[in-house]
Amino acid sequence: MFRPTPRASGYFRTDYAQDLALLQTRAERIGLAALVAILVTLPFVATPFLLDLACQVFLASIGALSLMLLTGYAGQISLGHAGLIAAGAFTTGILTREIHAPFWLTLPASALTGVVLGLVFGLPSLRLRGLYLAVSTLALHFIVIYLGGEYETKRGFSTGILIEKPSLGGFKLTDGRAWYFVLLIFAAATLLICVNLLRSRSGRAWRAIHARETVAEALGISISGYKLLAFVISSAMTSVAGCLFAYYRGVVSIEAFDLFLSIQYVAMIIIGGMGSLLGALLGAAFVTVFPYAIEALLKLLPNVQKLAGDIFAVNYASFGVVMILFLILEPLGLVGIWRRLQNYFLLWPFKYKPLAGTRK
Amino acid sequence: MQLLINIVVLASIYALIACGYVLIYRVSRVLNLAHGELMMFGAYLVLACSSLFAGHPVMALCAAVILSIVTGALVYIFLMRKMTGEMVLAAILTTVALGILVRGVVVLVWSSQQQYPAQALGISNPTFTLPGDGHISLWSLVLVLTNLAAYGALFGFLRFGRWGMRMRAAGQNPLLAAQRGINLHGVYALAWSLSTLTGALAGILMALDSGVTGSMPVIALKAFPAALVGGLDSLGGALIGALIVAGAEVLLIYYVDPLLSDVVPFLVLVAMLFVRPWGLFGTREELDRV
Amino acid sequence: MLKRTLLGAIAICALTIPASAQDAYVVGLTGALTGPPSSTYAPAVDALGLYIDRVNAAGGVNGKKIQLILEDDGAQPSKAAANTKKLITQDKAVLILNASLSSTYAPVIAETQAAGVPLLFASSVCPKSVYPPAEPLQFCTTGFAANYDSQATLDFIKARAKGPVKIGFSAMAIPLSRGEIDYAENLSKEMGMTPVDKEVIPPPTADYTSFATKLKDAGPNWVYSWAPWVTQVRTLEALRKLGWQDDYVAWGHLEAESELSRLKDGKFFVVNSNALFQEALPIHKEIEEAAKKAGSKYPAATMAEGWIAGMAIEAALKGAGWPADPAKLKASMENLKVDTKGLRGGPIEWTKDNHFRTKLYYRVYTWSGDKISRVQDWKSYDVK
Incomplete structure (x- = not known):
């Protein structure tokens, strides 16, 4: 999205406004319009x-984008992401239960x-790097x-804190479709914020820090x-995802x-795929949908009824297997596949870049 | 007295687990997050062997231990070898995936019920009373002794053994070590099997003391702060770190609030990270960035 | 990107919609079938499957088969919600079963309520919303239940103890268990006992001895634990290791029977609402045979809970007639009496505002000499 995508020849930018535009060619505009449609x-349909799965993907996208900002661009590893989501969800839960906050x-x-x-999470990063930082966030x-x-x-919410569905301007968000659009808008907004942040001074600074601090x-x-x-920034966005999660599920519990x-x-x-916002989106979709997809695929196998008790263990184990295969066979991630495809x-009809001169 | 025993037993558990983290981290800079699962796998191997060698508990135990060494080597050869030279985070994630796989396999083969290997082997777990009204069970005692033996053996091996020296060299500078003709893959495979061995020993002895379920890997996660407090690349550090964490945990449970025991190891850890990020006995180093 | 994945998912799901959907009663279950807590739920779900198979083999209910669709939520609230949504909208389940951790209740309840489908808690602890006055769509067959269990246990202790009772408590550090033990602590004071110590033990614990040491040093002559089995039994074992020889009462989960004979401890009591297989009732034999025939991984002794849920489902579907819809089923469940054939102390009765039981029955077992024996026969409590 941000990395200059390969373009056909004959495209020139002639003023700064064009340089700043997010969408630069007609094909891009058409593509986006189609995607939106x-x-x-x-x-x-x-x-x-x-729809629920799509909503989960949007929620995961917000979280993954913010983590990508932190890890993929600024180079700070965090294993405390669930804690941040929990913090947002609990803030929401506590505020709605205690003072009925809208x-x-x-x-x-x-x-x-x-x-x-x-x-607080960031403070250790001033002293620590890599694995040690990850552990402190843990x-x-x-x-x-x-x-x-x-x-x-202490408050006796042993099965979790229940949260009323929120209302926006008198309209109560209960319908799955309404939620879909709300979450879609939030995910899109997060993406836009990330894209713009990365094009700005801070984004460049982060990448410089990532490359070499000195x-x-x-x-x-x-x-x-x-x-x-x-x-x-990353934590704030993650906590917002937590807040949305709490409202979407209507419940908050530590489990x-x-x-x-x-x-x-x-x-x-x-x-x-590290260092790519597109990668964050692809990864969020993949990791969220994957367990359901495997389950559905396994159920297609013949004689599955006999296995009934074991199928879930197989399911669980195969999640591990596919993840391993992925890591070994495709180190660049989904975005690597995407780029190859592109x-x-x-280059069609050529297989490799013909006349690849001195430049990479 | 009982408190002291509790600290020693808990510290031994943590130390025996922690040295597995240290071994692998020290040679290959990879954090093995599947350590807990491999530990549990070792405990389940005892169950498998007990039905295989019915009536011969010693044989069954030996077979389980040997199998876990083999498991460690196989994990390296078929999995982690492919990750050599990849991003460290990717390697760590691979171990996470391995952990998920092992858990799935365990549920598939042994179901998710609580199992008692000691019962399957037909051995009991008597309690000894020590002077000062302290009590310790047989398998806890064996665990403490095993831990001491394991650390002694590892120290000797790393200090004087030929392969031990190679392991240290590979840990210090893998490229140089490889160019001096050290078989890096061999060294890494050895580290993985040793680490799995100590982990499996911890798992087996804990299972003999109190049974095994699918939730055992979580314990390994609590041993992790011990390794870090002592310094992730120092064996001696892991021992001291385990003592500190276990001591803090046992004393807080007794004198303050049992609920804190879940958080305390990590609080100790955060404090440590602020003061001496590389741990008590670790070497100061620049870590790879993502 | 997103669309590709979603389209793929659509394609996959389209392929998997069962062809036989509408000539059977569809019952959907979301449960913790993998993951650490699954040991409590998986055997019950297995037993439920066996029961349904048997009903189907015998011709089904009202001449129609029951199709039980299982979904695994691994005790994850999000997954449970998605499962429920799928079961209701895609599989058109007329009844949803929950066999998972309490953290999945709220999302599952929300989904079923939105769709107006009855929800039955089977083998997962009964939430208070099924006690009178009950929420319209929630029902529960599970044997263990907050507050009543502690009441029964403390009554047992009071009846059994000769002198004054100094009682210690042990809970797992999950909200449900902690809440119940807090309740028990207050109740014990009202009943004239002296609570001396309360240990709340985090689930991943390498060594219970530290907790047991503190408990023992507080000097109780009774200890009561209401928690997942692991915590109950490992606290006991640690206490025994330390030389504490007094009486210990715990809730009799699925594992109770095999564990009583493993521990062989004459001062370890389990309070139970299911009859143990030791009693060898005809129904027990039936379950054992079914388990053997199906080659189940789980011992028959862990299956009563799932069997009871199966009985309730069969009875509810019978009352709903064919074709059943959620509304008819709800009406049938609101006026239901299930004969448990001795598995429990009495029938399960549901009324308009009581979706739990009108009467609860508890038995207490221990190990004496060479076998499990009953120390207290069914004692009933009215549910108000």
């Missing part, structure tokens, strides 16, 4: 189950929680979950400032935010 018509209050409040936690995850569990127990500092980039900024969720988000950005059509 499909996304808008989808809820009217899809079954409610597919949607327009809980959403910014969740974002604010995200900002604060982002600062520790914060456990602390958030502990606090959430204490709240649930050089970045020598270029006059405030390392600590931009690292914290990355954490703050929903275990370590496995954090790992799933890391899986999304790696499987999708190049294939771009």
